[in-house]
Amino acid sequence: MNEYNFAYLDEQTKRMIRRAILKGLAVPGYQVPFASREMPMPYGWGTGGVQVSAATLMPEDTLKVIDQGADDTTNAVSIRKFFENTAGVETTEETEKATIIQTRHRIPEAKLREDQIIVYQVPIPEPLRFLEPRETETRKMHSLEEYGLMHVKLYEDISQHGAISTAYAYPVKVSDRYVMDPSPIPKFDNPKLEMDAIQLFGAGREQRIYAVPPHTKVVSLDFEDYPFEATKAAHPCDLCGSDDSYLDEVIMDDAGNRMFVCSDTDFCRSRRKAGHKGRLAEENAA
Amino acid sequence: MTAQPHYSGGFQNAPVQAAHAFRAAMTVMARPGEIRELNGSRPPNPLSTAAGTLLLTLCDPETKVHLAGAINTDAVREWLTFHTGAPLAQAADADFAVGRWAELGSLGTYRIGTAEYPDRSATLIVECDELQQAGAELSGPGIKGTAQLFLPDIPALQANAALYPLGCDFFFTCGNRVAALPRSTRISMET
Numbered sequence: 001m002n003e004y005n006f007a008y009l010d011e012q013t014k015r016m017i018r019r020a021i022l023k024g025l026a027v028p029g030y031q032v033p034f035a036s037r038e039m040p041m042p043y044g045w046g047t048g049g050v051q052v053s054a055a056t057l058m059p060e061d062t063l064k065v066i067d068q069g070a071d072d073t074t075n076a077v078s079i080r081k082f083f084e085n086t087a088g089v090e091t092t093e094e095t096e097k098a099t100i101i102q103t104r105h106r107i108p109e110a111k112l113r114e115d116q117i118i119v120y121q122v123p124i125p126e127p128l129r130f131l132e133p134r135e136t137e138t139r140k141m142h143s144l145e146e147y148g149l150m151h152v153k154l155y156e157d158i159s160q161h162g163a164i165s166t167a168y169a170y171p172v173k174v175s176d177r178y179v180m181d182p183s184p185i186p187k188f189d190n191p192k193l194e195m196d197a198i199q200l201f202g203a204g205r206e207q208r209i210y211a212v213p214p215h216t217k218v219v220s221l222d223f224e225d226y227p228f229e230a231t232k233a234a235h236p237c238d239l240c241g242s243d244d245s246y247l248d249e250v251i252m253d254d255a256g257n258r259m260f261v262c263s264d265t266d267f268c269r270s271r272r273k274a275g276h277k278g279r280l281a282e283e284n285a286a
Numbered sequence: 287m288t289a290q291p292h293y294s295g296g297f298q299n300a301p302v303q304a305a306h307a308f309r310a311a312m313t314v315m316a317r318p319g320e321i322r323e324l325n326g327s328r329p330p331n332p333l334s335t336a337a338g339t340l341l342l343t344l345c346d347p348e349t350k351v352h353l354a355g356a357i358n359t360d361a362v363r364e365w366l367t368f369h370t371g372a373p374l375a376q377a378a379d380a381d382f383a384v385g386r387w388a389e390l391g392s393l394g395t396y397r398i399g400t401a402e403y404p405d406r407s408a409t410l411i412v413e414c415d416e417l418q419q420a421g422a423e424l425s426g427p428g429i430k431g432t433a434q435l436f437l438p439d440i441p442a443l444q445a446n447a448a449l450y451p452l453g454c455d456f457f458f459t460c461g462n463r464v465a466a467l468p469r470s471t472r473i474s475m476e477t
Contacts, residue, residue: 006301014301015346018308022344023405025316026455026468028427032405056312058305143401175427175470177451196430198316213316213428213470 007054008086013037017055017209021200024211029174030142031125031208039204041082045075046104047204049121050082053102056117056200057083062090064098069106069246069263076104095266105168107189109245109267112197114214120183122203125210127171127181147179150221158226167231173219174212182218188230188246193218235260240271241278295328296369297342307343311457314466319424319433321417324464330361336459337384337411338365344409345372345382352380355389357413384411387438393445398452407469409455412438417460426471435465437473444473 005011013035020034039047057063063083067075071093079102080091092098095110102119112118124130128138131149141147150171157165170187174180182193183201193199199212212218222228236243238259245267247260259280262268272281297303303326310322329338345351351372353362366372377383377395390410399407414436421436422443435458437443446453446469453469467473 006305011300011304012346012348014304014308015344016348018312019344019349020405021312022315022409022455023407025312025428026470027404027451028470030404030451033403056309058309059302139402198312211316215430216427 004086006059006087007057007083009037009051009054013051014055017051020209021052021055021211024200024209025198025213027178028212028216029172029178029180029210031203031210034207034209036204036207041078043205044123046079046102046121048202048206048209049102049104049119049204050079050202051204052200052202052209053083053100053119054087056100056119057087057089059087059089061099062092062097064092064095064101064266065103066101066106066108066264066266067104068248069108069267070265072265093266094270105184105186106246106263107185107192107195109262109264112195114196116197118195118197118199120185120199120201122181122183122201122206122208124169125181125201125203125206125208127169127179142178145177147173147221150179151223154221154223158223164222164226164228170228171221173221175216175218179221180210180212180218186232186246187220187228188232190218190220190228191230233260236278237262237268237271238278238280240268240276240281242268242271242276293368295330295338295365297326300342303339304343307339310464311340311343311466314457314464315428315455315468317428317433318426318467318471319419319429319435319465321419321463321465323462324459325462330359330365332357332359332413333362333365333384334413334459335462336464337413337457339462340411340457340459340464341366341372341382341384342369345370347371347373349381350375350379352377352383352385352408354383354385354391357385357389380408382409382411384413386413393442393454396454398446398449398454401452404451404453407452407454409457411457411459414438414458414460417458417463417465423474424467424471425474428468429471435467437467440473440475443467447471447473 020032065076067073095108104121169184220228233247324336327338396408456467
């Protein structure tokens with residue numbers, strides 16, 4: 001612990017990030033520019049989320065890190081180790097026990113509480129970026145609340161595919177003002193964006209921080225005749241039998257056999273521990 | 287040390303105390319109407335513990351600070367400069383302003399951000415005689431249903447909220463307690 005300042009970053013950097021977080025909370029969904037630092041991990045591995053977590057952590061915190069719902073993937077394990085080493089905080093894989101959850105591309109299945117904070121890693125914070133590449137223009141569009149282009153995009157989805165085909169990073173409107181990219185979470189998770197916990201978003205390469213306070217109105221964009229639908233694979237989990245959690249499809253052999261498992265590993269484990277069984281539970285338990 | 291009060295009263299363990307202070311500040315900003323304790327600094331009179339701790343947590347050479355009215359004493363200026371290095375500024379240039387409500391003056395003086403950069407607005411730290419969850423009725427982001435908070439001047443703060451997404455953001459401090467009012471909060475008189 002003597003080798004690093006608490007939570008790795010120097011104090012002046014943390015103050016700069018903290019000021020950005022406060023402004024982000026005051027204007028929900030607005031992307032606050034910040035002077036993102038180089039972190040000891042490559043861009044795309046959660047440098048924004050790590051900086052937001054570092055500025056938010058207290059020594060008493062218990063940190064959970066997930067990557068696509070899983071606690072045991074490389075990205076999650078290495079960020080957890082990073083904060084064990086540099087902040088000396090407790091870590092956990094259990095959603096219930098965590099006070100801060102850093103996440104890449106999922107919101108845990110368990111309902112988050114008032115005393116929890118969730119930090120999202122964001123690759124492209126600008127929801128309009130793939131429609132308009134110029135930052136000067138997207139900034140103007142946000143300032144004028146000019147989001148027609150986004151609706152055109154969703155409309156083109158319908159005219160080509162018969163339905164809104166956007167399945168992840170589904171755009172939302174926050175507190176009736178800013179259109180926001182909820183990071184590449186599946187649209188299944190969008191309804192959970194109205195939650196009791198504080199939500200912070202960090203994009204390291206793109207140098208943006210934004211936030212959604214608790215109990216804030218978050219509406220997924222849609223049309224009256226094509227309402228938003230939170231979709232998932234139409235199967236129960238093959239390990240724990242849950243039929244209301246988001247699933248990953250796993251190819252099992254060359255014959256085309258497949259299984260569906262919960263993407264939230266902690267949720268699936270706790271259900272199996274409680275005795276719930278799916279189609280393939282027995283052979284996997286061995 | 288007694289002869290040089292402006293050298294004392296800072297954080298003893300800056301990384302940890304600032305982390306605790308920021309979490310309290312973030313919690314109240316994310317949940318308007320809630321009150322938290324803010325400790326760690328011992329600023330010179332008449333600066334409150336909560337206001338002093340906020341300044342140590344958020345200010346540095348990159349932020350301009352405006353000290354309004356009775357709070358603008360030699361002792362406070364020296365303490366702030368020594369511990370944060372923050373440059374002092376007029377109200378119109380300030381990133382942070384500290385003082386009692388009457389002394390902070392008209393809100394129209396402060397930066398409210400621009401349409402393209404609403405974050406470039408002032409944060410006002412208002413020293414209050416009382417801080418209680420009664421008075422104005424608040425609703426909006428961060429609030430489940432409604433919340434109550436005593437506010438120094440409801441019409442002026444309603445006008446500020448009407449500028450949304452522009453406007454100033456506020457911390458209200460009293461002793462070692464703090465509450466906040468972001469510009470996103472809708473304010474009505476309690477019925």
